[in-house]
Amino acid sequence: MQTELLGIIATFALTLVIAIPLGNYLAKVFAGKRVxxxxxxxxxxxxxxIAGVNPNEQMDWKQHLKAMLTINTLWLIYGFFVLMYQDRLPLNPDGNAGMSPHLALNTIISFVVNCNLQHYSGESGVSYLTQQFIVMFLQFVSAATGIAIAISFFKAFKEKTTNKLGNFWQHFTLAITRVLLPLSIVIALVLAFNGVPASYEGKDQLTSLQGDSISVSRGPAAAMVAIKHLGTNGGGWFGANSAHPLENPSYFTNxxxxxxxxxxxIAMVIAFGIFIGRRKLAWTIFGVMTIGFLLLLVPTLQSELGGNPKIAQLGITQVSGAMEGKEVRFGPTATAYxxxxxxxxxxxxxxxxHDSTMPLTxxxxxxxxxxxxxxGGCGVGLLNYFVYLIIAVFIAGLMVGRTPEFLGHKLEAREVKIAALVTLISPFxxxxxxxxxxxTFTQHGNAAWDTTPSAWLNNPNFHGFSEMLYEVTSSNANNGSGFEGLGDNNMFWNILxxxxxxxxxxxxxxxxxAIAGLLAKKKYIPESAGTLKIDTKTFALMTFAxxxxxxxxxYFPALALGPIAEYFTMIK
Structure with a gap:
């Protein structure tokens, strides 16, 4: 167990060793410096x-959003029809069928928005063509979209007063050519040389030790696995995702x-501070994020390494912790991390x-x-944190009786209302x-909105509620993981x-x-003795609170009905 703990400590340490200089590199790239x-x-x-774009043309925040929404709409339409008719297109050696309209709609929206929620099984639900020219293509461009918008956000606070936030198309292109593509090539090569498939051949026929004939799916998985992680996408080439031995063969690839x-x-947070010349602020934000991360990680490790009390009640010693749903190649420690x-x-x-993890996990x-x-995700995580930051500045301003300011710009009712709306939309x-x-489940049973009466829930109790809560939460957070005891490939779940x-x-x-664009246009107010410092430990604590x-x-009421109730039921 000590070795496994050292493994995750080493993993996080190596992450920081790479992410910190990468943040410096990102700041230089998008500032137009020589790299x-x-x-x-x-x-x-x-x-x-070819695209007819002038990269030097400056855009305001409205033009950035218009460009982003326009190109995302085009990707959605293009991918929807390809997914429905993939059975009539080339590069389909396994003969996978086209998707139903509601599954195609769910899938294309999911990949356009960087969520990669998969209501299909990777190796049997899509062809090689759609895996690469829809799924993997969107994993690049959706991640680049988040980075491009974040860079526009950076530029809003670089100058004292400005309406020029750079060019969306330039940010988007640089995010791919200077960041995602080079890193993906390196990681894909590392994975390919360590056992992840990288061929276009169809299923391989093998004979097991028992003499059974087995069809093993393969394909050019290494490239997709690289960008799915770099772009915080997450959709697996195989249905089992990175629990599959061909997608994640060893502890090293893990x-x-x-x-x-x-x-x-992490690099985007570091880059923000360097880009706007406020490194202390970036490290303060990083500190709050890291404390939050550790407060989630440590009890997760405790929950998984402690084992299942139900098994312990049977008198069975659990040497390795809770192993249900875990790969023996990784164990509960690496899986919890x-x-x-x-x-x-x-x-x-x-x-x-995740469906097999302990209730508190x-x-x-x-x-x-x-x-x-x-x-958070590529670029968007920092935007989410910014909303909390704005609310913290507003409340702190009220507490000290001053008009709240953020980086030299007066925070007024319009910006606070937008922040409040963004904050409320997620719980809504x-x-x-x-x-x-x-x-719908209680009123219509297992056949609700489905052409075939298949069960929604394997666990119609507290855990079943958690499965539905997790699916909705994962969709809202652009996450894509799931409690897979939920039968989600039906019209109700696909549309919802x-x-x-x-x-x-x-x-x-x-x-x-919008908040950043509105603040950037306002008159700059120089710092004074009465200015609220947002890069101090006190304000960091305020934001965390x-x-x-x-x-x-x-969320407490919903969590009490799901995992918390399940936990108390289990220990009883």
Whole structure:
């Protein structure tokens, strides 16, 4: 067990060793400074020329949002029809069928919004063509979208007063050519040389030790596994995701994949401080995020390593902790660490089954997604934290009797209302979505909105409620992981989560960028003795308290009905 703990400590330490200099690199790239990846400039200029884009044309926050929403709509339409008719297209050696309209709608929205919620099984639900030209393509561009909007947010606070937030298309292109693509190539090569498939051949036929004939799916998985983690996407090439032995063959690849999904979210925080010239603020934000992360990780480890009390009551000694749903290649320690980072940074990939984790572990996974601001996704995690920061500044200003200011800009009613709306939308979507699912299940039974009367829940009790709560929360947080005891590939869940996916993705992007754009246009107010310092330990504690209080008030009743009730039932 000590060795396993050292393994996750080493994984997190290596993550920081890579993420901190990566943050410095990101700040230089998007500030237009000279870096080695300037060798890609001819390729970028070709892209701009073909697309008819002037990268030097400045945009305000409204133009950024217009560009983002327009291109995302085009991707949605394109992918919807390809998914429905994939059985008639090439690169389908296993003969996988086309998707139903409601599954295609859910799937394409899920990948456009960087959630990668999969209501299909990877190797049997999509063809090689759709895996690469829909799924993997969207894993690049959805991550680049989040980074591009975050850079616009950076530029809002770089100058004292400005309406020029850079060019969305330039930020978007650089995010791919200078960040995601080079890192993906390196990680894909590492994975390919360590056992992850990278071929276009169809299923392989093997004979087991018992003499049974087995069909083993394969394909060019290494490239997708790299970008699914780097871009905090999470959708697996195989249905079992990174618990599959071909997607994550060893403890070494497990470390590589765990590190890759954390480096960009952390690097974006570091880059923010460097970019706007306020490194202390960035380290303060990083400190709050890291404390929140550890407060979720440590009790998760305790929960999983403590074993299952029901098994202990049978007189069975659990040497390795709670092993149900865990891969023996990784054990409960590495799986507990993965379950924390994948819900904290909104990746949603799994190396074990979350549905089999202990009730309190499920509680911490849900809390990580509900807060959705401890590191968070590529770029968007920092935007989510910014909303909490604005509310903390507003409340602190009221407490000291001063007009609240953020980085030299007066915070007024309009900005606070937008922050309040963004804060309220998540609990509204999660609570209403879960309530609607619970009502539909109890009123119409297992056949609700489904063409075939298959069971929704394997556990129609407290855990069953947690399964529905988790599905809705994961959709809202752009996470994509699930308690897979829930039968979710039916019309009800496909449509419900599709709606939540859209609102859960774009409102937390639109709101913070609008606030940043509005503040950036205001007259700059120089700091004085009475200015509220937002890079101090006291204010960091204030922000952390705001995060805890808001989420406790919003979600405690639902959590009490699900994982908390299940925990007390289990120990009784």
């Amino acid at each position: 080695w990846t300037n060798i890609f400039s001819p390729l970028e200029n070709l892209i701009y020329k 470390m590589v994949e765990a590190i890759s999904q954390m480096i960009i979210p 993965w379950s924390t980072i994948t819900t904290v940074v909104s990746t949603g990939s799994v190396n074990g089954m 499920g509680l911490y996974q849900l809390l990580a997604m509900m807060i959705n601001a401890f590191y 979507l999660i609570m209403c979505g879960t309530a609607l699912a619970s009502y 989560t599709a709606i939540i996916l859209l609102f859960g993705r774009f409102i937390p992007i639109i709101g913070p960028l 705001i995060i805890l209080v808001l989420n406790a008030l919003s």
